[in-house]
Amino acid sequence: MRETANPFTPTFGKIPAVLAGRDALIQELETALMSGGGDPNLCSVFMGPRGIGKTVLLAYMAQRAESMGWVVANVTARPGMLEDIIERATEAADRCVAHHSGPRLTSITVPALFGATWEYRKPASGNWRTRMNNLLDTLQQHDMGLLVTIDEIDPRLEELIDFTAVYQHFVRENRRVSVFMAGLPANISALLSDRSASFLRRAAQHQLGRISEHDVRHAIEETIIEAGKTVESDALDVLTSASDGFAYMVQLVGFRAWAAASQSRTISSERARVGAEQARKDFIFGVVKRTCQELSDGDLAFLEAMLPDHGAPSKVSDVASRMGKTPNYARVYRQRLLDAGVISVPRRxxxxxxxxxxxxxxxxxTM
Ligand SMILES: Nc1ncnc2c1ncn2[C@@H]1O[C@H](COP(=O)(O)OP(=O)(O)O)[C@@H](O)[C@H]1O
Ligand SMILES: [Mg+2]
Known part of the structure; x- marks a missing residue:
């Protein structure tokens, strides 16, 4: 018998077979896209550490928005972003027309969209705002809005500030626009504290965090069953607990356990344990090590001073004294590590x- 393809997706940015634990947020965003008007979620910022599921959420919402009559431009915050927004929006609008897929597109004739009205294709026809205005006018004639998703927010990128300034005008002019941005907490907070980004500080901010045990369990089970295997209840316990509520870990653990079960139709708890162990190694190699490489010596010293508490919450005053520093000194690193999504504050x-x-x-x- 041919082996069924592994249904888990431990690849950054890949929408999983079952999206775990984001129902309430997705619902909120869909409501905003449906309303179209002044819903604050139309300008949303998603933040969280690497592997928590930011890019996937953007990609998923882009799909949902398209099915609701929005044209979507998905870009990354890097030089050339503004031009890329025009290119991607044009492409998406063309695709929309070609497929006649949008619910509001039934009355559009193809030549109308491909014709001379697509002025904004020509870089000569005005500055970025003018070209965007032309684009939005054309979309509006067809009752379509424009959603821009911007991934990997980089506060050093000037074009982000330019984008925000122009976006603000679109909102004031009551144009049908929406923007979803995603990035690491440190980058988001740096962007929001920029003097020229006061508009963005009013955006809806969504901290992406751990997924509940219940939702993780359900997602793993459903992914396995939909793809044609079954999973023992004990095995599901092992996989759920190894995932630790972390989106990327859910996929790694499921992927490894599925592979470990090989030809077998059922994933046993023994195979689940083998898979979970391999997944732990993958995660350390792919995420933990890379994160540590981005930390400063002071950050690492702070983390090491937390180790004597063996996983129980550490008092910042204890951490400071173990570092041989003042609490004020330690608080600087506490904030940096919080911004990096590496530590959390269980209580004051x-x-x-x-x-x-x-x-x-x-x-x-350190042993
Ligand atoms: N809600 C979710 N449920 C299950 N798996 C998810 C979910 N969100 C993301 N993933 C998986 O987690 C991994 C990381 O997702 P990604 O969006 O690339 O993270 P980020 O952009 O935050 O670094 C991917 O393998 C993806 O398939
Ligand atoms: Mg990402």
Missing amino acids: GSVSFELPLLREYLENE
């Missing part, structure tokens, strides 16, 4: 490890 004055397996990794490194 305390910190915990937030990134899965980081503590285990540091313990082994």
